[in-house]
Amino acid sequence: MAVGPATLSEMFPVDGIRLGVASAGIKKPGRKDVVVIEVCEGASVAGVFTKNAFCAAPVVLSKQHIVSGSNRYLLTNTGNANAGTGKQGMIDAQACCEALAVLTGVSAQDVLPFSTGVIGEKLPVDKIKTALPDALSNLGDDTWALAAEGIMTTDTRPKGVSVQFQYEGKTITLSGISKGSGMIMPNMATMLGYVATDAAVNPDVLQSLLSQAADKSFNRITVDGDTSTNDSCILIATGKSGLQVDEDPALLEQFTQALESVMLELALAIVKDGEGATKxxxxxxxxxxxxxxxxxxxxxxxxxxxxxxxxxxxxxxxxxxxxxxxxxxxxxxxxxxxxxxxxxxxxxxxxxxxxxxxxxxxxxxxxxxxxxxxxxxxxxxxxxxxxxxxxxxxxxxxxxxxxx
Amino acid sequence: MAVGPATLSEMFPVDGIRLGVASAGIKKPGRKDVVVIEVCEGASVAGVFTKNAFCAAPVVLSKQHIVSGSNRYLLTNTGNANAGTGKQGMIDAQACCEALAVLTGVSAQDVLPFSTGVIGEKLPVDKIKTALPDALSNLGDDTWALAAEGIMTTDTRPKGVSVQFQYEGKTITLSGISKGSGMIMPNMATMLGYVATDAAVNPDVLQSLLSQAADKSFNRITVDGDTSTNDSCILIATGKSGLQVDEDPALLEQFTQALESVMLELALAIVKDGEGATKxxxxxxxxxxxxxxxxxxxxxxxxxxxxxxxxxxxxxxxxxxxxxxxxxxxxxxxxxxxxxxxxxxxxxxxxxxxxxxxxxxxxxxxxxxxxxxxxxxxxxxxxxxxxxxxxxxxxxxxxxxxxx
Missing domain, CATH: 3.10.20.340 (ArgJ beta chain, C-terminal domain)
Incomplete structure (x- = not known):
């Protein structure tokens, strides 16, 4: 069950972002379970992560790797959370980053890994590696909806929100996708959110905007009170629109409002798809x-x-x-x-x-x-x-x- | 569903305590829904009550009325919690105490009232009053099992525990009954426990023993995390055995162990009868x-x-x-x-x-x-x-x- 209509709204491309999906057969054969998000050079990247004392390995690694201007790829797998996996989990997450880095000519440090799925099972690194060329070969800027499906686990519907607004004759786009079907299922490592914009935002400001928006959205939803070992939300500003948000108070206000509405809608989409939800x-x-x-x-x-x-x-x-x-x-x-x-x-x-x-x-x-x-x-x-x-x-x- | 066998253990009479039940037809016609517990003169009485900020009217009144040596009756009704009933609730609880006081020749202050059942409905005072003479007429010391049934709401089984131990050739008895089928259903005002002993215990010591035993039993059980507006547990020491517990360290230790085992068993009986419990x-x-x-x-x-x-x-x-x-x-x-x-x-x-x-x-x-x-x-x-x-x-x- 789920609340409200299941239709995904139109997803506008974000200049500087390409997304590709592939099937690694991690849990179910044929299911799209690997998503690669490519980020242009020089983008600002901000992140908020689970406060659970037991972070999954990919969360630990993403927190270490996240550096604005250098991160070039977000690599997500479903079907396995790589959580409660001890030292081997860290080795496996790092191996996935390295494999993608080799294929794309970047450093492993430039890849942010995310996993969602069953806790406590060893990550099938080889399956994921094998699927990476396929994901890279279908990178595109019009594949947001496919990526929204690619990050689903027990979700009954893909979740995506996209808005545009005009400022001084130019257009700013914000597009985002999320997954989660309980505020948490520790077993499915619930909540992932990726939002990108073509606005230019100084990294510090971007991090502060993300934290504030998360506190009004992802951090205010709950299905069962459980918080996941894998929750992560990433905000990327590619700057391709040429509009520098943090140097113009009026633009900053408009952007903040747009960001908060996108984040809230993505968060509410998770609640509405909450496990067994009828209200x-x-x-x-x-x-x-x-x-x-x-x-x-x-x-x-x-x-x-x-x-x-x-x-x-x-x-x-x-x-x-x-x-x-x-x-x-x-x-x-x-x-x-x-x-x-x-x-x-x-x-x-x-x-x-x-x-x-x-x-x-x-x-x-x-x-x-x-x-x-x-x-x-x-x-x-x-x-x-x-x-x-x-x-x-x-x-x-x-x-x-x-x-x- | 419930866990384990449904049989009530043998309930030993406690010298100085008599119990009577009656049908007031509060929620279901014919159901035993009024229980009167008569306490001999001079008994020590201790109580612990819900920490919910919104105490039901009978809890407020019981806390005011409880005085060792003077309390002579415990009056319990099921089917209506007299909670969330505002000032009228206090008037109604007081009216029930007064009615029982008039019939028994004590002061209303000497009666401790307890209610369990639906929240927010006016207490049917007249029905309760009408049933009091019947409850008084069948007061007996061998009616513990009937009283255990009389305080049930959604409980699927009566809950009672009784132990005896010997000390210097004399016998000390502890008997107790409890009700509750979720740690709380605020709507059913869950948890009541009454334990009596023929030991003699100084009131201050009795209160401290009860608080300690509750912290190892009733305060450590949870079905759904909700705590009731009406939870109450009363411990009465009639002194009829002639053994003064607090003046003899060896006896105090034996008594404390017996009390804690009775309280824990009564508390676990509530968990095992928890709503829908299979484990x-x-x-x-x-x-x-x-x-x-x-x-x-x-x-x-x-x-x-x-x-x-x-x-x-x-x-x-x-x-x-x-x-x-x-x-x-x-x-x-x-x-x-x-x-x-x-x-x-x-x-x-x-x-x-x-x-x-x-x-x-x-x-x-x-x-x-x-x-x-x-x-x-x-x-x-x-x-x-x-x-x-x-x-x-x-x-x-x-x-x-x-x-x-």
Whole structure:
């Protein structure tokens, strides 16, 4: 199951970026499971990576290799996460980088490796090496959609977003693809995102823009609270449009907005394709005293199995939301000050069910595919939003049966 | 579903305690849903209560009323939690205490109220009042098993434990009952526990013994990570055996052991009857640097939907356990130092799958009904244990369908 339409929007080429896919037969014969993204010389490259203490080998290596101006290739394989593989995993990731470097005449240091798939299995390096010439032979700038499919694992649909905007007679393009079908499946090493633009952006600024955008998008989505060993998001600015973003405040603002909208849409595409998802749920915590308490509250509600099963059942079970807020660890929380809404329907005020509330009104919101849970703590001026899904029978089926 | 046999052990009477049950028809006609526990004069009474910021009205009132030597009745109703009911909830809880006080000639202050059931519905005070004379008329000291049934909600079986031990020719009895079928269902206000003994224990010592025993039992079990608005556990020492526990170190030690074993067995009975449970899972974190990191690790694994669905599938998916440990928030955790075992089967060492591991050995443990996950952090000398269940289709069914 998944929420909303499955169609991929039109993907605009980004000058300076070419993408190629191939089949290495890592997990399923014939499946496109190797993606090579070629980056022009001199591009700025920024990255954000999983905070899981146990990074997969490719994450460790990508963090070492990432240097703006020198990185020339992103190499992704699916079907095997090369995680929990010890020292051999590092050797294998490095071997893949070297193989691609030899074929393309760059240094292994210039290749960023990414893997997603089963944890704890040795990476089939030879299969990947064998597929590289094929991936290189079909490099193109109009292959974003193919690449979006090439990085899929249990995803039920490819995920890509592309926007263009005009500035002083020139066009800036941002195109991105993502994969992930739980915020994490440690076993499938969930979340990958690659975004490229033809804008020119100083590397430091690019890294800061990516980190900020990730904190409003990829870092605010959760399907099951698990965070992966392999999550990575890369932002590349080729500069080919000739527009230098960081030297023009008005352009910087427009670019930031475009980047954030692309990143958010890519992140929400992952939630909507969340394992077993039948609803896209937005949890907005308002009037919190701090960002921490806003996020603690939002995630406690987002991760509550009781709230999530009620959402699956389209049951406006406000007691479960209230109890989740109550255990979020917020000091001196006053029940009487709290308000909880489903869309515009007030569920809770004055310490109990709102007088104006009717089961019909709550039910009408719950029947929707997109649901907003709004929690007003009335303690300060901070707001935070996270996005999640419901917890369905299909979630259990997918995750109980995955390895078989 | 539930784990293990459903039989209730023999329940020994506790001198000074009488229990009576009645049907008030709160949620289902004919169901025993009101339980009165009568406490002799002069007994010590101790209590531990939910840490949820939003306590239900009866919890607020019980905390105000609890005074050793004066409390004479515990009044429990099921079918309605009297939680999220605002000021009216307090009025209603007080009214029930007053009604029982009038019938028994005590003060309302001497009655401790407990409610469990649906959140947010007004307590049917009149129905409860009407049932009180019936509950009082069948007070007896051999009705522990009936009381264990009377406090059930979605529990599939009554839960009771009773032990006796000899000391200097005299017998000390401890008997207890509990209810709960998820660590919490905020909607059903999960966990109640009542334990009584005929030992004599100074009130301060009794409170400290209860708190310590709860931290090794009721506070270490989790089904879904949600904590209730109504959780309460009461320990009563009637003193009728004539043995003063706190004045004799040897007796104190024996009593403490007996109490802890009763509390742990009552707590594990709740886990084994956890919603949809097919496994009892013990998560033991060893060689941690602090209690906090031991518990953070244990609960992160216990609450991971991916670990829990793998347990349901009897899948020795060690990558999911590893990834959960990795996101437990432990600073400077070194993957190479970590060891993870299923019972005695080593899954993870030296940064990856243990060389000695075979899928057959892991599978053999996973096929069991009782599973031990042992995590050695190799950072210090602290150990902690928590108990949980798997996440099954039945969990989703029970919680998605509960209100309908």
């Amino acid at each position: 896209l749920v937005t949890i907005q915590v308002e009037t919190a005293a701090s960002q921490k308490e806003a996020l603690d509250t939002a995630y406690t509600v987002a991760h509550s199995p009781l709230v999530k099963t009620a959402l699956f059942a389209s049951d406006p079970n406000w007691g479960r939301i209230l109890a989740a807020v109550g255990r979020a660890g917020i000091e001196n929380l006053v029940l009487d000050d709290l308000k909880i809404y489903l869309d515009d329907v007030c569920l809770v005020e004055n310490g109990g069910r709102a007088d104006s509330y009717t089961e019909e009104a709550g039910q009408a919101v719950m029947n929707q595919e997109n649901i907003l849970i709004r929690i007003c703590l009335n303690r300060g001026g901070v707001s935070e939003t996270v996005w999640t899904t419901d917890l369905s029978h299909d979630y259990v089926t997918i995750n109980a049966d995955y390895r078989s | 009892l899972v013990t998560i033991q974190v060893e060689t941690a640097a602090s209690q906090k990191e031991a518990l953070d690790t244990a609960y992160t694994v216990a609450h991971s939907p991916l670990v829990k669905t793998a347990l349901f599938a009897s899948d020795p998916n060690w990558g999911r356990i590893l990834a959960a440990v990795g996101r437990a928030g432990i600073e400077n955790l070194v993957l190479d130092d970590l060891k993870i075992y299923l019972d005695d089967v080593c899954l993870v060492e030296n940064g990856g799958r243990a060389d000695s591991y075979t899928e057959e050995a892991g599978q053999a443990v996973m096929n069991q009904e009782n599973i031990l996950i042992r995590i050695c952090l190799n950072r210090g000398g602290v150990s902690e244990t928590v108990w949980t269940t798997d996440l099954s289709h039945d969990y989703v069914t029970i919680n998605a369908d509960y209100r309908s």
